Structures are given as structure tokens and as C-alpha cells.
Amino acid sequence: MAAVTNDAPGAASGTAGTLSGTAGGVPGTGGGPAPEWAAEQDVREDDAAALVGGQFPDLRGAPVRLLATGWDNTVHLVGERWAFRFPRRAVALPGVEREIATLPVLAERLPLALPVPVRVGRPSEAYPWPFWGAELIPGEELAEAELSADGRMRAAAGLGAFLRALHDPELAAEAGGGLPVDPMRRADPGVRAAMARERLGRLVRRGAWTPDPAVDRLLADGEKAGPPPGPAVVSHGDLHLRHLLVGPDGRATGVIDWGDLCRADPAVDLSLAYAGFDGDARTALLSAYGRPVNAGRELAARVLAVCLCAVLADYAESTGRTRLLAASLSGLRRAVGD
Known part of the structure; x- marks a missing residue:
């Protein structure tokens, strides 16, 4: 539970x-x-x-x-x-x-x-x-779950369908009017790339992370980019590896911890597509999502995925949470992979 x-x-x-x-x-x-x-x-x-x-x-x-x-x-x-x-x-x-x-x-x-x-x-x-x-x-955090390949496919598809409903423009009109608009600038890859570098530097100094050229290239691209254009949708605001709950078979059961609830570009929530999934599972998620994810939105989502995983890894390493640390470091690698 x-x-x-x-x-x-x-x-x-x-x-x-x-x-x-x-x-x-x-x-x-x-x-x-x-x-x-x-x-x-x-x-x-x-x-x-x-x-x-x-x-x-x-x-x-x-x-x-x-x-x-x-x-x-x-x-x-x-x-x-x-x-x-x-x-x-x-x-x-x-x-x-x-x-x-x-x-x-x-x-x-x-x-x-x-x-x-x-x-x-x-x-x-x-x-x-x-x-x-x-x-x-009921459910277990994605970061803690040991899912089979089929289980990850089910979790990804469930999350994609959930995000499609969450990002519905009608929902933003009905429920989003009083919400702040991306107050932490999570959709801005320039802001988040700088934060990610600082967190990754801490991990390198403590011996928890070895610099990855692919991550460096992604962050360099993010530093040159602006936030993706487009209307803001209702956004969880902090959707990472700990906030999606799944059952033993991988089916998504719930989404928790809405303290950063806001309106924002869809990239903010789509970061979990890149931190939490790769390969066929990511394809299943984006297919279930069914909304366009252009190059700018994908870049913003990937940069935020790196930033969130770096923050989680810093926290996990500092507090002795070994499983969360392993999941976060895996998320860093997924964020720059296919």
C-alpha cells in the first residue's frame, strides 16, 4: 500500500x-x-x-x-x-x-x-x-516496483491515458482557473538544465554519479532553448518516479502528492515518460497519451526528467535510500535514451 x-x-x-x-x-x-x-x-x-x-x-x-x-x-x-x-x-x-x-x-x-x-x-x-x-x-511507487517488461508496458499505457485526461483543455477551463501557472518554471529547460548540473555536481563529488556525455549534451541543448509555446494545461507539477502507484502486474492504480498542482505546459508531466520508461513502454505511453509532443516539448520534458532524477538521487544518497537512489540513476539514463 x-x-x-x-x-x-x-x-x-x-x-x-x-x-x-x-x-x-x-x-x-x-x-x-x-x-x-x-x-x-x-x-x-x-x-x-x-x-x-x-x-x-x-x-x-x-x-x-x-x-x-x-x-x-x-x-x-x-x-x-x-x-x-x-x-x-x-x-x-x-x-x-x-x-x-x-x-x-x-x-x-x-x-x-x-x-x-x-x-x-x-x-x-x-x-x-x-x-x-x-x-x-493501493499500490507501490514506480520507483520501488520491480516490474516485468509487460508490467512496465501496462504502467506506461495507464499513465498515458491518465495524462491525456488530465491535459484535456476542457479540464483546464473548468478546474484550472485558480491555479498558478508553472510557478517553479519546470517547463523552462534553461532553468532546469542549470539546476540539474548543480545537483549532478553534488553526486559526482560524493562518488554517486559518473558524468555521462549524453546527459551533458542534453543539458547543453536545454540551456540554449526556451520553454515550449502553447496553452497551459492542468498539471500535477511534480510527477516523478515516486508519484505513480502501480499494482503487482504493473497496472497504474493512482497518482499521489499533488502539492505542486498548477497549470503548465504538458512537458512538465511528460517528464515521467522519459524518466520512468523507455523503448516499447515509452511508445505505449505516448500512444495512449495521443497528443502531439513536438521537439521543443520533448526537449523540455527530457531536461526536467534529468533534473528531477538528479534531485531524487541527491536526496536518496543523502538519506540512505538505496532503492530510490538506484531508480533515480536509472531514470537519468532513460531520460537520454530511446
């Missing part, structure tokens, strides 16, 4: 029942600057039990276990049914508000499951930010 977050399961730590922030250093390293994913509010299991039980009496006393931690959210599973998502950093709060407002609308129109905020918690003295719970979506 998978949570509504973007990072792998982690272990709870510290004194139960105490909300705490992380400041001043990297946890467990004895000092140094805090990493960019360090929590400002760390909701532990007992904290989650108290917050959920206090606002949702029918869940009072239900078992709570930590399901996942990520850059922006901690997720606890309550009663083996409800995945509650607690922001870890203030920067995530606008995305939380967009999820609460927009995901119920999108869920009615899209062919894969989304985490729908059915239970919305209010800020309080115990926890200053809104939080929300959705029914757990």
Missing part, C-alpha cells in the same frame, strides 16, 4: 507526543547546515493520534503508524484506512490549500485514483497548520 506523499517510509523518532521542528543542523550528523528537506514541524505517531482523534471523534483510539516522510509532508496511517498528511515545512502550505480545494474536482474526471481530502483538519494550538486525510490508495 502507498501513502499520499512523495518519499519512502521512515521511522518515527524522539519523544512521543511532542511536536518539534528541525533547526540548526542535519539530524544525526552533529552539526552543519540543515538540509532543505528538514522539518519545521515534525508530527510523530502520538502527535498524529491526538490531532486526528481530537478533530475526528470516530477515529479516536484508532491505531496510528508512520507511513512515510518526505520533503514537505509526514504521512500517518490511521485505522489502516486513512492516510493523514501533515505539512512539515511552511513552504508547502499553499500546495496543501490547492490540494484541498482542487483534488475533489479532479478525482471525478480522471481515470486513476487520487488522494481526495475527505477529512480536513483545522490549525490549532497543538499544530499550527491545516492537515488532511484521504483513503489509502
